[in-house]
Amino acid sequence: MRIDIISAVPELLTGPLDHSIVGRARKARKVDIVIHDLRQHSTDKHRKVDDYPFGGGAGLVMTPQPVFDCIESLKRERDYDAVIFPTPDAKVLDQQTVNKLSLLGNIIILCGHYKGIDQRIRDELVTVEISIGDYVLSGGELAAMVLVDSMVRLLPGVIGDAESALDDSFQDGLLSAPVYTRPANFRGFSIPEVLASGNHERVRLWREKKALESTREKRPDLYQNFINKK
Numbered sequence: 301m302r303i304d305i306i307s308a309v310p311e312l313l314t315g316p317l318d319h320s321i322v323g324r325a326r327k328a329r330k331v332d333i334v335i336h337d338l339r340q341h342s343t344d345k346h347r348k349v350d351d352y353p354f355g356g357g358a359g360l361v362m363t364p365q366p367v368f369d370c371i372e373s374l375k376r377e378r379d380y381d382a383v384i385f386p387t388p389d390a391k392v393l394d395q396q397t398v399n400k401l402s403l404l405g406n407i408i409i410l411c412g413h414y415k416g417i418d419q420r421i422r423d424e425l426v427t428v429e430i431s432i433g434d435y436v437l438s439g440g441e442l443a444a445m446v447l448v449d450s451m452v453r454l455l456p457g458v459i460g461d462a463e464s465a466l467d468d469s470f471q472d473g474l475l476s477a478p479v480y481t482r483p484a485n486f487r488g489f490s491i492p493e494v495l496a497s498g499n500h501e502r503v504r505l506w507r508e509k510k511a512l513e514s515t516r517e518k519r520p521d522l523y524q525n526f527i528n529k530k
């Protein structure tokens with residue numbers, strides 16, 4: 301998978317994409333992530349990428365020229381399967397959507413900033429719009445990193461234990477069961493006895509029960525879906 305991320309604040313995108321699972325996946329060439337500074341594509345003498353909204357109103361709007369030029373230059377190099385625009389006014393991302401997106405080859409993620417982006421960019425260039433939840437962020441960069449992290453961890457060979465991504469909360473529509481590590485007794489707090497029993501079937505049943513309980517309690521909406529599907 302190749303991910304091109306376009307941002308007017310590319311500094312925001314270093315860090316989370318350089319370490320841990322995503323950083324290792326990049327080093328191992330399981331994913332190529334290329335970050336583009338939108339200002340470099342502005343023909344304005346001050347490298348401006350935003351302007352006042354027609355019709356008035358507060359805040360600045362991302363201007364079409366740098367975005368069109370940047371995306372067109374990328375498309376001359378290779379074909380893209382999606383141009384994704386993280387924005388709060390879109391369908392909220394879920395695991396099913398992440399699973400689908402992780403199967404794509406080359407994608408562009410366009411980070412908006414300020415009050416929004418010129419609608420013509422969305423109409424002409426963007427193919428997928430996603431929100432990461434019902435709250436507002438200052439820009440698309442944090443959302444882009446959430447999206448990248450959630451996709452990259454699913455790529456073949458990125459997570460060592462082949463099962464562990466499939467065991468994630470949400471992959472079966474339920475939250476995960478609690479996990480424990482050594483020591484078995486910490487300051488008098490002990491682990492559930494079944495986990496040290498060595499009985500894999502008992503462990504499996506216990507985890508299933510805990511996952512159901514936790515989901516029913518914390519996410520009744522997911523619980524109902526799960527029950528209805530059975």
Ligand code: 6GU
Binds near residue numbers: 444
């Ligand atoms: Cl994708 N962008 C911004 N700016 N805010 C958000 C969001 C995205 N998703 C939720 N809030």
